[in-house]
Structure formats: C-alpha cells, structure tokens
Amino acid sequence: MSNDAISARGDLRLTRITKSYGDFTAVDDLTLTIPKGSFFALLGPSGCGKTTTLRMVAGLEEPTVGSIHLGDTDITTTRPYQRPINTVFQNYALFPHLSIFENIAFGLRRRGIKDVKEQVDKVLNLVELPHLAERKPTQLSGGQQQRIALARAIVNRPALLLLDEPLGALDLKLRRQMQIELKWIQREVGLTFVHVTHDQEEAMTMADTIAVMNEGRIEQMGSPADLYDNPETAFVANFLGQSNLIKARIEGTDGDNLVIDIFGQKISMPKKRSHAVDNSMYAGIRPEKFRISLVGTPTRGNTLTGGHIEDVSYIGVSTQYVVAMPWGQELMVFEQNDDGVAPFDKGDEVVISWEPTFTFGLRGDEDVDAGTEVNPEEPAEE
Amino acid sequence: MSQKIKDATIPSIPTKARISRWFGRNMLRIYMLFGFTYLFIPVAYTFVFSFNDSGKSNLIWKGFTLSNWQNPCGAPEVCNALGNSIKIGFLATLFATILGTMIAFAIGRYKFKGRSGSNLLIFLPMATPEIVLGASLLSLFLVFKINPGFWPTVFAHVTFCISFVVVTVKARIASLDPRLEQAAMDLYANEFETFRRVTLPLVAPGIAGAALLAFSLSFDDFIITNFNSGTLITFPKFVYISAARGIPAQANVIGSAMFFLALAIVIAIQLVNRKKAR
Ligand SMILES: Nc1ncnc2c1ncn2[C@@H]1O[C@H](COP(=O)(O)OP(=O)(O)O)[C@@H](O)[C@H]1O
Ligand SMILES: [Mg+2]
Numbered sequence: 001m002s003n004d005a006i007s008a009r010g011d012l013r014l015t016r017i018t019k020s021y022g023d024f025t026a027v028d029d030l031t032l033t034i035p036k037g038s039f040f041a042l043l044g045p046s047g048c049g050k051t052t053t054l055r056m057v058a059g060l061e062e063p064t065v066g067s068i069h070l071g072d073t074d075i076t077t078t079r080p081y082q083r084p085i086n087t088v089f090q091n092y093a094l095f096p097h098l099s100i101f102e103n104i105a106f107g108l109r110r111r112g113i114k115d116v117k118e119q120v121d122k123v124l125n126l127v128e129l130p131h132l133a134e135r136k137p138t139q140l141s142g143g144q145q146q147r148i149a150l151a152r153a154i155v156n157r158p159a160l161l162l163l164d165e166p167l168g169a170l171d172l173k174l175r176r177q178m179q180i181e182l183k184w185i186q187r188e189v190g191l192t193f194v195h196v197t198h199d200q201e202e203a204m205t206m207a208d209t210i211a212v213m214n215e216g217r218i219e220q221m222g223s224p225a226d227l228y229d230n231p232e233t234a235f236v237a238n239f240l241g242q243s244n245l246i247k248a249r250i251e252g253t254d255g256d257n258l259v260i261d262i263f264g265q266k267i268s269m270p271k272k273r274s275h276a277v278d279n280s281m282y283a284g285i286r287p288e289k290f291r292i293s294l295v296g297t298p299t300r301g302n303t304l305t306g307g308h309i310e311d312v313s314y315i316g317v318s319t320q321y322v323v324a325m326p327w328g329q330e331l332m333v334f335e336q337n338d339d340g341v342a343p344f345d346k347g348d349e350v351v352i353s354w355e356p357t358f359t360f361g362l363r364g365d366e367d368v369d370a371g372t373e374v375n376p377e378e379p380a381e382e
Numbered sequence: 383m384s385q386k387i388k389d390a391t392i393p394s395i396p397t398k399a400r401i402s403r404w405f406g407r408n409m410l411r412i413y414m415l416f417g418f419t420y421l422f423i424p425v426a427y428t429f430v431f432s433f434n435d436s437g438k439s440n441l442i443w444k445g446f447t448l449s450n451w452q453n454p455c456g457a458p459e460v461c462n463a464l465g466n467s468i469k470i471g472f473l474a475t476l477f478a479t480i481l482g483t484m485i486a487f488a489i490g491r492y493k494f495k496g497r498s499g500s501n502l503l504i505f506l507p508m509a510t511p512e513i514v515l516g517a518s519l520l521s522l523f524l525v526f527k528i529n530p531g532f533w534p535t536v537f538a539h540v541t542f543c544i545s546f547v548v549v550t551v552k553a554r555i556a557s558l559d560p561r562l563e564q565a566a567m568d569l570y571a572n573e574f575e576t577f578r579r580v581t582l583p584l585v586a587p588g589i590a591g592a593a594l595l596a597f598s599l600s601f602d603d604f605i606i607t608n609f610n611s612g613t614l615i616t617f618p619k620f621v622y623i624s625a626a627r628g629i630p631a632q633a634n635v636i637g638s639a640m641f642f643l644a645l646a647i648v649i650a651i652q653l654v655n656r657k658k659a660r
Contacts, residue, residue: 060564080567093565097583106579107569152569 005078009159010071011036012057012192017066019052019216026052028216030066034160034194034209039186041203042196044213045239045371050196051090053213054162057194058087070159081110086153090164092145094137100124100148101133107156123155126185143174150182154189163195167202179205200240204228212236214371228286230360232275237284237362238371244290244331245368248283248361250276257356263327267302269359280364287332289358292321292350299353307331309348319343323352425641432634439628450631454639457630463620464636470532470607470616471600474539478600479593481540482547483585489548490555507545515542516609523610530612538610539603543596550595554588594647601640 012034019027027049034040042050055061057068059080067076075083086107094103104123105116113119124130127147137145146166153161166182167175183206186193197203203210204224211221212235220227220236227240237243248267251259257268260283267283274281292309293299310330311322314337321333321344331352337343344350405412434440435447455461488494489501507515519538520530528534562584566576604618611619621633 058568060568079572080564081570081572085568087565087568089561089565091559091561093559093561095562095565095580106566106571110570110575156569 005070005073005075005082006084008070008073008075008084009036012160012194013069014053014057015067015069017053017056017063017068019049019056019061020064025216027056027063030216030218032211032218032221034192036159036192037190038208039183039193039195039206041207041210042194042213043200043203043210043239044198046198048213049216050198050213051164054087054164054194054196057160058085058162059083084159085162086156086158086160087162087164088146088149088153088166090166090168092137092149094145094149094152096137098136099133100129100135100137100140103137103148104152104155106152111156119155123151126154126188127151142169143178146170146178150185154185154191157189158191160192160194163193165196165198167197167199175202182206204240212239214239229358230273231284232362233370234282234362234366234368235371237360238369242287242332244285244287245282245362245366246285246329246331247327247364248281249364250274250279250281250361258361260359260361262304263325265304267304267359268356269302269361270357273357273359274361276361276363278364282362282364282366282368284360284362285354285358287320288318288334288336289354290331290333291353292323292333292335292344293353294344295349295351297351299351301353301355302359303351303353305351307350307352309344309346309350312343312346314343323350325352425638428634429638429641432631432638434631434634436628436631440631440634441628450635454632454635457632459615459620460617460630460632460636463615463617466532466614467601467617470536470539471597473536474543474600475593475597477536477540478543478547478596479589482544482592482596483551483589485544486548486551486555490552504545504548507542508549512542512603512605516606519606520609530610531614532611535607535611535614535616538606539600542603542606543599546595546599547592550592551585551588554585558584598644 012032014030014032017027017030017032018025030049030053042053044050052061056063059075059078059082062077067074069075070084095106098106101120101124104120108116108119120133121130124133127150129144129147129151132140132144132148137148140148146169150163150166163182167178170178179202182193182195195203195206207224209221210224210227212219212227214235220232227236231237231240231243234243234245237245246262249261251261251266253259253271254268256271258271258274260267260269260281262283269283291299295305304325306326307323309321310324313320316337318334318336321335323331323333325331333352335343431440431443432450433446433448434443435445435449436442437444450456485500485504489497489504516538519534519541523530523534558581562580563576566580567573571579602618604622607616608619608622615623617633617636621629621637624630624633
C-alpha cells in the first residue's frame with residue numbers, strides 16, 4: 001500500500017490529529033481538509049504547532065493519534081520518501097556539499113530519473129537564477145537560497161508542497177516581492193501549496209484559504225475576506241487586523257436581525273453573524289467600519305452616543321481616533337481622509353455609527369484580549 | 383595652537399613608559415617567536431643533520447652531503463623498520479577508522495541502553511597511561527598464548543587509536559544539521575541513500591581527519607609497540623635502539639620527510655577548505 005502512496009493525488013485530509021511530546025500537546029485534535037490545487041495558509045503565532053503539523057504531513061513526525069489521507073490513500077505512517085510531498089524548510093536546508101544544480105536534481109535522481117538537465121534548467125529559469133547552477137549554497141544570498149530551496153521542491157511536481165515560514169529570514173522588501181512571486185509560481189505550476197506563517201498580512205495576500213491556528217487547534221478556516229469580515233473567535237478577530245469588542249446582551253430578535261443592548265443603547269445585527277451561544281455576547285466592529293459624527297448631525301445604521309474624542313493620530317491616508325465611551329471603554333476608529341471633512345479634535349462630543357451588517361457577534365465568555373499580545377512581526381523562533 | 387599642545391605633550395611621555403608600551407603592543411609576537419623557536423629547534427636540528435656526512439654516528443657535524451637523501455635506505459634495517467611502521471600504521475588506521483566511525487554513529491545518533499556508559503568507556507584508553515595499556519595488552523596476549531609480533535601490535539594500536547577516531551567523528555556528527563538528512567528523506571532518498579548521499583559526505587572530513595590522527599599516533603607509538611611487537615622492529619623502535627650507538631643520518635631523512643609530508647597535508651587541507659568557503 002505504501003508503495004502506491006507516491007502516486008497518490010487529491011485533497012489532503014487531516015483527521016483528528018493529536019501530537020504529544022510527553023505531557024505537552026503540540027497539536028490538539030486537529031481536523032483539516034486542504035483542497036487540491038489551492039494556496040492554503042496555516043497562520044498562527046510562534047509555538048502554536050504549525051511546524052509540527054507540517055512535519056506530520058511530510059512524514060518527519062508521526063501523529064500520536066489521528067490519520068492523514070492524501071486523496072483516498074492513508075499516508076499516516078508512510079515514510080517521508082514514499083510520499084508525493086516536498087518541503088521548503090524554514091532554514092532552507094540546502095545540501096552544502098552539492099552544487100545548486102545537484103541540489104535541485106537530488107529528488108529527480110533519487111526517483112531514478114536519468115535525464116535531469118532539462119527539468120532542472122526549466123525550474124532554475126522559473127526562479128530566475130539559471131546562472132547560479134554551478135555555485136555552492138554558501139555562495140548564495142538568503143533570498144537566492146530561498147528560491148533554490150523552492151526550486152528543489154517544485155522540480156519534483158509533488159501533489160503537495162509544504163512551505164515552513166519560507167520568507168521568515170528575508171528582509172521586509174524582499175519578503176513582499178517574494179510573496180507576489182510565490183503566488184505567481186503557484187498559479188504557474190498548479191500545485192497545492194501549504195504555506196505556514198505567523199504573519200497575518202502575508203497569509204492574507206497570498207492564500208485562497210487560511211486556517212488560523214492557536215495552541216494546537218484550528219480556530220477558524222476560510223477565505224481571507226471571510227476571516228476578516230466575520231471572525232468567529234476573539235483570537236481571530238484580534239490576530240487578523242484590529243477589532244473593537246464591546247460587551248453586549250442579546251435582547252431579542254427582529255426578523256433576520258438580533259436586537260442587542262450595549263450599556264443601555266440598542267443596536268441590531270444579522271442573526272447569522274452571531275456566534276454567541278446564549279444571551280451574553282461581544283459585539284465586534286472593525287475600526288474602519290465606524291463613522292464618527294458630531295452630536296446633532298444625522299447618522300445612519302447603528303449608533304452609539306455619549307462618546308468624546310480622546311486621541312487623534314493623523315497617518316496620511318487615514319486618521320486614527322480613540323473615542324472614549326460612557327462605559328469606560330476606548331474604541332478605535334479609522335477614518336479615510338478622502339471626504340474633505342475637517343478632522344475631529346480632541347475633546348469633541350461625537351456619535352459613532354456603522355452599518356448593522358458589519359457587526360459580528362462573539363461568545364460572551366471569550367477572552368477579549370486573545371490574540372492581541374502576540375506580535376505577528378516578531379521573528380520566528382528556531 | 384594644536385601644534386603647541388602636541389609639542390608639549392610628546393616629551394612628557396617618559397622613555398620607560400614608551401618602552402613598556404612597545405612591549406605591551408608586541409608581547410604576543412614576542413611570545414610567538416619564542417614559542418615557535420622552542421618547537422622548531424628540534425625539527426630544524428633533525429633536518430640539518432639529515433645532510434650530515436656522518437658515517438656511523440650522527441652527533442657531530444662533519445660536512446654537507448646529499449647522499450643520505452639520495453639513499454635513505456643506506457643504513458642497515460632503517461627501511462625495513464619504516465616499512466613495518468607504515469604497514470602497522472595503515473592497518474591500524476583502517477580498522478580503527480572503520481570501527482571508530484561506526485561507534486561514533488551509534489553513540490552520536492541512537493539512544494540505547496548503556497549509551498552514556500559507552501560514551502565514558504571510549505575515553506578510557508585515552509586516559510590510561512600507555513605503559514599500563516601496553517603491559518596489560520601483552521599479558522592479555524600471553525594469556526591467550528599469542529606471541530608478540532606484527533598482528534598483536536596492529537591490534538594494540540587499534541585499541542588506542544579507536545578512541546581518538548570516535549571522539550573526532552562524533553564531534554563532526556554532532557555539528558551536522560539534522561534537517562539536512564530530513565530534507566534528503568523528503569526528497570525521496572531512503573535511509574541508505576540519505577546516509578550515502580548526505581550524511582557520509584558531510585561527515586567525511588571528520589573521518590579523514592580522524593584517520594590522519596590515527597596514523598600519526600600509530601606511526602610514532604613506542605611504548606605500547608615495545609611491549610607487543612616482540613622481535614619486530616618498527617621505526618620508533620629502530621631509532622630508540624640506535625640511540626645508544628648513534629642514530630644514522632638516514633633516520634633524520636625519514637623523520638624530516640615525515641614532517642614535511644604532514645605539513646604538506648595540513649596546508650593542502652587548509653587550501654581546500656579556503657577554496658570551499660569562498
Ligand atoms: N521534539 C519536540 N519535543 C518537545 N516539544 C516540541 C518538539 N517539537 C515542538 N515542540 C513544541 O511544540 C510546540 C509547537 O511547536 P512548533 O510546531 O514548532 O510551533 P510553530 O511552528 O507554530 O512555531 C512548541 O511549544 C514547541 O516547543
Ligand atoms: Mg515553526
């Protein structure tokens with residue numbers, strides 16, 4: 001059976017995977033399907049179990065519990081060299097004693113392919129480094145090594161390509177450039193990419209589907225827009241962008257909408273955007289969805305009154321306001337500087353308003369700070 | 383104005399201070415000069431006296447000649463002894479390197495019962511005084527009714543070379559990034575191919591270094607050899623025996639040649655490494 005694994009194709013399915021090291025659970029009851037041909041991102045803070053998950057898919061680690069399928073083939077215990085899966089390692093792991101050409105040809109040769117030149121040249125052209133074929137890995141810059149590691153993997157045309165923080169060691173500018181390039185290469189070669197990152201911006205720009213991971217579990221999975229517009233947990237709401245989470249209570253329903261009480265003021269939101277399990281809820285609104293108006297001017301949609309501007313920071317395209325609300329919470333508001341309206345000043349009495357459909361509802365027992373203390377720009381641990 | 387200050391300050395440094403400052407700055411160089419002189423005087427002496435037109439005893443300078451170098455086997459027994467030493471050194475190196483490398487992989491890579499014990503035991507021959515090791519090996523051979531000679535000497539050399547091989551190779555294995563082997567496995571290399579294509583080539587410099595070390599340890603061993611070789615003459619034994627009646631200049635030739643050979647190997651390795659690093 002393990003011999004056919006090498007030709008297995010299809011969706012990758014992880015079913016109830018757990019990986020424990022002694023008492024410590026690195027990956028906890030994780031179930032995940034990665035559709036064939038997609039650019040899939042596994043996003044989460046350092047230490048949440050991303051690498052461990054990838055290593056189990058690659059076969060470098062065996063799950064304590066659970067199974068892994070590629071298409072219809074069970075590959076849970078298949079040896080790494082019998083899986084049609086290749087990895088771009090976090091530190092590239094190029095073979096220092098082999099030339100770039102031989103590094104790339106390594107996988108082809110091991111599968112008994114004699115005539116490797118054409119394929120190696122093609123992939124070297126794809127990563128735009130054909131002139132480096134005879135060099136040794138130590139003679140290359142970080143960005144070049146990164147591309148060679150990618151070339152070494154995709155030359156095998158695996159059913160699944162795993163990338164473990166492939167851009168983590170590059171500087172910001174090169175990282176942005178490589179993000180676009182990786183996405184382009186993925187479309188070009190049409191392989192399934194599983195991209196691991198702790199950088200939410202990177203995941204959002206590149207992936208078709210993102211799974212947000214936290215403490216060994218998947219918090220939520222969906223398209224970048226889904227995750228951003230309708231996060232299901234406080235962790236997702238805070239880890240992807242910023243959120244205002246306001247303590248609220250569900251009073252009742254009104255057609256397809258819920259009637260919500262926020263410290264005595266009534267707002268409404270679509271029922272289907274609430275993930276609350278009882279009457280208690282956190283109402284979530286992204287800072288750029290809020291509008292600010294001076295008291296007495298007309299407003300639309302949901303409104304919250306009694307606030308005043310606490311702080312103003314002008315940052316070019318937008319202005320960021322901190323609005324202090326009567327219940328003691330400070331709300332974050334981003335206003336585009338495109339409507340010619342004079343900015344508000346510190347101390348102005350204001351009303352905050354927004355479209356009800358932008359509201360998302362979280363369970364009332366959530367930890368509102370989850371996902372805020374982790375800094376996504378922090379370099380990955382080794 | 384600054385000129386004035388300069389003029390005023392220079393003479394104010396006392397000569398004594400200036401001398402001590404010069405010493406302070408050049409101390410390392412002076413130490414090195416003394417150190418190298420100390421180390422190389424015997425080598426230089428050996429080399430110079432390999433050109434001595436000495437006749438029987440090579441203690442007093444009697445004039446320059448190239449004949450010793452042209453005819454290194456001129457002195458009776460010297461090349462026979464050298465041949466024995468090379469043969470023993472080669473075989474001991476071969477066995478010690480193979481066995482030592484295998485032990486190094488076992489200890490460095492696998493967890494097994496008695497691993498830390500083996501780790502400690504491997505140091506034992508290095509710590510044991512040679513005279514004790516030589517004598518106990520001899521009694522061991524005699525217990526098994528094996529007469530001292532060529533093979534017992536090879537065996538004895540393997541026992542003490544092996545520790546050095548294990549330590550050297552183990553250090554190399556420890557510095558190996560395990561992710562390289564994982565990358566090989568990820569790229570369709572099975573366990574054997576991974577070892578052959580990635581592990582072994584990366585550990586090879588360590589193994590080569592260990593083999594060189596083993597050979598030089600074996601080649602100039604005297605104490606253990608003296609116990610276990612019986613009537614067999616090795617090069618160190620030859621030199622020791624001839625010392626009483628004067629070492630022939632041919633011994634200086636061979637000694638110098640060995641020194642330059644070792645030097646050449648070290649320089650070659652340095653050059654290769656430098657080229658690789660570039
Ligand atoms: N071999 C191991 N032994 C013990 N703990 C491990 C091992 N590998 C990983 N871990 C732990 O599992 C957790 C998840 O690690 P990892 O998957 O590398 O996280 P990520 O890649 O998301 O940063 C970490 O807390 C890490 O310390
Ligand atoms: Mg990681």
